[in-house]
Amino acid sequence: MTRLALLLCALALPGLASAADYTVQSAGSTLAFHGNFQGSGFDGHFEKFDAAIAYDAAHLDASKFDVTVDLASAKTGDNDRDTALPGSDFFDVAQFPKAHFVTTAFHRNGNTVSADGNLTLHGVTKPVSLTVDFKPTTAGATLDVKGALKRLEFGVGGGDYADTSVIADEVTVTAHLNLIAK
Numbered sequence: 001m002t003r004l005a006l007l008l009c010a011l012a013l014p015g016l017a018s019a020a021d022y023t024v025q026s027a028g029s030t031l032a033f034h035g036n037f038q039g040s041g042f043d044g045h046f047e048k049f050d051a052a053i054a055y056d057a058a059h060l061d062a063s064k065f066d067v068t069v070d071l072a073s074a075k076t077g078d079n080d081r082d083t084a085l086p087g088s089d090f091f092d093v094a095q096f097p098k099a100h101f102v103t104t105a106f107h108r109n110g111n112t113v114s115a116d117g118n119l120t121l122h123g124v125t126k127p128v129s130l131t132v133d134f135k136p137t138t139a140g141a142t143l144d145v146k147g148a149l150k151r152l153e154f155g156v157g158g159g160d161y162a163d164t165s166v167i168a169d170e171v172t173v174t175a176h177l178n179l180i181a182k
Contacts, residue, residue, distance in 0.1 A: 019056035019063045022140060022179035029177045031069065035151075036168035037081075044076035044085075053143065053179060055134055057113070060106035065115060065145075069099040090157050096122050106132070115145065121154040130173075140180040148172050 032045040048070035055063045071091040076082055086093040103117040104127075113132040118125050130147035150169045151157050161167055 019054035019059060021182040022053040022055065022143075023182055024051045024053065025140075025178040025180055027178065029175075031067075031175045032173070033074075034172040034174070035170075038166055042076055042078065042081070044074055044081075046070065046073050047075060048073035051177065053177070055141070055143070057134055060108060060113065063103070063106050063115075065101065065103045065117065067101045069101075071097060071099055089159065089161055092122060101128065119149065119154075121149075122156050124154045126153055140178070143177040143179055144175065146172065146174045 030045055031049045032043060034041060034043050036042070046069050050068045052064070052066040055065075072086045072093045074082070074085045074091065076085070085091055088094070099119065099121040101117050101119045103115045105116045107114045107116070113134070115130045115132050117128060117130070119128040126149070128147055128149055130145040133144040135142045148170050151167075151171050152162060152164075152169050157167055
């Protein structure tokens with residue numbers, strides 16, 4: 001019976017793999033977005049965000065992203081837009097100061113990895129999928145992600161701003177994170 005127990009433990013060990021935990025280095029890391037206003041594209045970024053990253057390309061089931069974004073830190077370089085975004089017509093940071101994304105699963109399709117998760121924004125939680133490009137470095141890794149969301153599904157810019165011919169519904173979100181292993 002002892003040999004059987006040891007064999008079962010040995011077979012179970014690969015399933016106990018844990019992903020490496022990483023700390024985001026603010027230098028060189030960005031969390032950005034791209035939208036369209038009156039047919040012209042604009043770029044923005046969030047100056048404040050926190051991310052807990054655990055990732056192992058060989059054991060995606062042990063990987064996890066948990067990201068919290070300070071919505072009041074959105075900057076686009078346009079004073080009118082930067083003043084409007086935190087207001088009640090868009091992010092409404094007085095009521096919903098943070099956005100939160102947590103992964104639920106990772107999938108590999110050839111060389112492409114996708115991270116599925118739930119994004120809570122403006123009090124609404126919806127599934128979002130991101131493409132993942134993880135590259136180990138000598139000090140840690142870089143992580144690039146990209147995905148798209150529909151702002152109106154989250155109630156961002158509804159009402160007078162729901163006309164998608166003026167402000168496009170789709171917003172692209174990207175991140176480039178410099179990671180250091182914990």
